[in-house]
Amino acid sequence: MKSIKAAGLIFANPFIAASGTFGYADSCLDFYHPDLLGGFVLKGISLEPRKGNSPMRIIETPSGMINAIGLENIGIERLIKDKIPFIETLHSVAIANLYAETKDDFIELAEKINEIKRIDAVEINISCPNVKSGGMQFGVSPEMTENLTKNIKKVSSKPVIVKLSPNVTDICEIAKAAEGAGADALSLINTISAMIIDTKKMLPALANVTGGLSGPAILPIAVRMVYQVYEAVSIPIIGGGGISSVNDALQFVMAGASLVSIGTYNFISPASIPVIIKQFNNEVKKTDYSYSDLIGIAHRQHFT
Amino acid sequence: MIETQGIIVSNKPAAGSIHRIEVETERMELSKPGQFAMIGIPDEGFHLNRPFSIYKQKENRLTFLIQKRGMITSRLIKKSVGTKLRIIGPLGNWFSDAPAVIVAAGSSIAAFGDFIGRKDSTIFYGAATKDDLIDIKADFFSTMDGSRGFRGNLIELFMTKRKQIDKRNLYIAGPAAFIKAFRNRIDDDLANRCCASLEAYMGCGFGVCLGCVINTKSGYRRVCKDGTIFSLKELLL
Structure with a gap:
């Protein structure tokens, strides 16, 4: 497959490991080399280390799981000191996922990331459902999305990807706000706000009460959102939500995603991801279309 | 891995x-x-x-x-x-294979397969009834109904033998509630040389999802990757 150009970056293949499912690009080493991916998004990083939420943090659900990790991370200083040296040895596209509670902290974080040469792009996390402030607070309002994206674009020397929340009335409105503010690409979807009640304990199963639903259960919702956003904007889309097979990935591409992200499946069968990438390339070859023609093709086919 | x-x-x-x-x-x-x-x-x-x-x-x-x-x-x-x-x-991490004293309730005996049958180790093994005990050679058995060995709780059986517990490593495995009950019952000398293998609800098992953390004196630690075995005195159960 020819490499893919998106957001000013070159990806060897369309597969991206999603933030929070890939650690700091060091979690997959026993299974496969990160350079087999088109790119990867690092675990969400904040200015200061974060402890995360109390346990229970995860629970399985039909065809999926709910997590409420709460953005536990090592903070930007340790990222630079302990993790970037390894990431510097890699070649696939490295994206940092930024999380802050305020606009000013987001700006400071983006400025610190500017200093890290090996980071190719930033993904701004305005869609985490598991933190009290920041996160989804920004991402549910078109005005706040636009304002924050604009401010980060002003300071960031790297392409800016905005990760959208599905927990909104109209995702296209948010997508357009991000595009209008200069976002270089959109990433969707983050997890869907959800909860489980433990009927034996008569309590919410997760300590955070609610969490984010991921896995195959959310795939049709994510495909629908990518399909709609593709019609609303003209910047590239990184599409994902429950991908665990070649056919799943193809659905996102045909809905309009230039790149696809694998999240929860990194927990389930990491070793099969390079196999999926290889099979995907073969499947694309089998069609009469180039990869770029397949992007959004479902919009151009006529019902007969 | x-x-x-x-x-x-x-x-x-x-x-x-x-x-x-x-x-x-x-x-x-x-x-x-x-x-x-x-x-x-x-x-x-x-x-x-x-x-x-x-x-x-x-x-x-x-x-x-x-x-x-x-x-x-x-x-x-x-x-x-x-x-x-x-x-x-x-x-996960592992137990030293030096001689040990082992306290295993129910299915947690599965963590100690390598110690079964060793002459230099002592195994306390308990379950609800004799039918719930797998067929192994242990040194002391307990059952809640008294159908085999000591009648009652495994921790109580262990405490009756406290004087015989020498300076070997002490290993325990099971759900957090069992380990907490054990810790609350034993003296500091034992607690200081006890390692506990925890059960946890896990997402990935290899340290990336951060779903299985437990609270310890050094903050949240992943049961799957930083454990499953922790020094008992580190755990804040």
Whole structure:
């Protein structure tokens, strides 16, 4: 497959490991080399280390799981000191996922990331459902999305990807706000706000009460959102939500995603991801279309 | 640590709701005492893999003691020989194989397969009834109904033998509530040299999802990757 150009970056293949499912690009080493991916998004990083939420943090659900990790991370200083040296040895596209509670902290974080040469792009996390402030607070309002994206674009020397929340009335409105503010690409979807009640304990199963639903259960919702956003904007889309097979990935591409992200499946069968990438390339070859023609093709086919 | 395919070569009831399942993997690193593997059933749709102690290993063949508890364990114990499994392992840290005193309640005996039959180690093993005890050679048994060995709680049995516990390592395994009850009952001298292998609800099993953390004196630690074995005095249960 020819490499893919998106957001000013070159990806060897369309597969991206999603933030929070890939650690700091060091979690997959026993299974496969990160350079087999088109790119990867690092675990969400904040200015200061974060402890995360109390346990229970995860629970399985039909065809999926709910997590409420709460953005536990090592903070930007340790990222630079302990993790970037390894990431510097890699070649696939490295994206940092930024999380802050305020606009000013987001700006400071983006400025610190500017200093890290090996980071190719930033993904701004305005869609985490598991933190009290920041996160989804920004991402549910078109005005706040636009304002924050604009401010980060002003300071960031790297392409800016905005990760959208599905927990909104109209995702296209948010997508357009991000595009209008200069976002270089959109990433969707983050997890869907959800909860489980433990009927034996008569309590919410997760300590955070609610969490984010991921896995195959959310795939049709994510495909629908990518399909709609593709019609609303003209910047590239990184599409994902429950991908665990070649056919799943193809659905996102045909809905309009230039790149696809694998999240929860990194927990389930990491070793099969390079196999999926290889099979995907073969499947694309089998069609009469180039990869770029397949992007959004479902919009151009006529019902007969 | 690797991910590989395993095939069930034997599945037999071991005691109560526990089955002894042997799996021949395509390849597997040699596990150390107390390590575990994640098991999934790839042909049955999406589910999280489940963590199980590697009870015994001979080259690529792993033996697990699997107790029926929820959806996946209920399915696993019914699987016939030839069923394909997804296996990720060996995972977690491990027990030193120096002589030890072991306290294992119910299915947690699975964490101590390598110590069973060793003359230099002492095993306390308890369950609800004699039918819930797998057929192994232990030094002291307890059952709640008194059908074998000491009648009552395993921790109480252990405390009756407190004077015989020398300076060997002390190992315990089980759910957090059992470990907490044990810690609250024993003296500081024992607590200071006790290591506990924790059970936890896990997402990935290899340290990336951060779903299985527990509270310790040094903050949240991942049961799967920083454990499953922790120094008892580190745990804030």
